[in-house]
Amino acid sequence: MILKHEPMKQFLVLPPNDVRSRALELEYSRLGPENISADAPTIVFLHEGLGCVELWRSFPAALCERLQCRGFAYSRFAYGESTPRPHDEPFPSDYLERETLDVLPAVLGTLGIERPWLIGHSDGGTIALLAAASDPGCARYSGIVTIAPHYRVEEICIAGIERARAAYEQGDLRKRLAKYHRDVDSAFYGWCRVWLDPARRGWNIETALKKIACPTLAIQGVQDEYATLDQIEAIQRHAPQTELMKIDGCGHFPFFVRTETVIDAIAAFVQDRRQ
Secondary structure: OOOOEOOOOEEEEEOOOOOOOOOEEEEEEEEOOOOOOOOOOEEEEEOOOOOOOHHHOOHHHHHHHHHOOEEEEEOOOOOOOOOOOOOOOOOOOOHHHHHHHHHHHHHHHHHOOOOOEEEEEOHHHHHHHHHHHOOOOOOOOOEEEEEOOOOEOOHHHHHHHHHHHHHHHHOOHHHHHHOOOOOHHHHHHHHHHHHHOHHHOOOEOHHHHOOOOOOEEEEEEOOOOOOOOHHHHHHHHHOOOOEEEEEOOOOOOHHHHOHHHHHHHHHHHHHHOOO
16 A cells, blocks of 8 residues: 655745734645545644654554545644744643634645544644634534543643653653654643643633534543543533544554554544535
């Protein structure tokens, strides 16, 4: 099988605006097989809190091949080869909301992407939820797949991030991540400090979940080291159209541990709802 995966280091530039004081240069990648039909869906992949385009590995290309669709993945501000975060500039507490309402629509507009499916993992999963909530008429997004998202802060999440900080400062996590991020400290501490800030303990997007109307698939590993299953069960409570997939035997990265299972589920979900 030959998977089309164009060179990672393509870039788009978003000029400054009322939300962003600086221009952002964002790394992105196009995915998908050759000769895709005109009515094929488009998927936009939203990475996790320490991720980037390259850290998705082969999962996006394999899913796009399975669905015979177009795919796009981009590295957010501070991640991968995108513009780094200045070290003296913390992420704002509403950085996920800003990404949803400002950067994501700007990326889609710049790349000419209309009504995509969003597939997000962890922080990216929360961005997908917020995007769906901002689109109650389902005019902008065809549907979402949210993998290991967070709608509120749990003690298990705080403990997991504290372990990650210890592994970064005392173990080899910094060395491993440095291969993927232009400024690894910018990426790590931007994420770590905002989540460990005591002021964030009350963060909660439960109200937003009630506004989600589009097709939604929520996936989580039963042994997720950053969250309990309430994180996806709450989505279904507030958006009853949501389908849940709980995968035993894996933690925060089910698409790496149970790759074929996850691809099968997402492919069936999207194919059943293609218009």
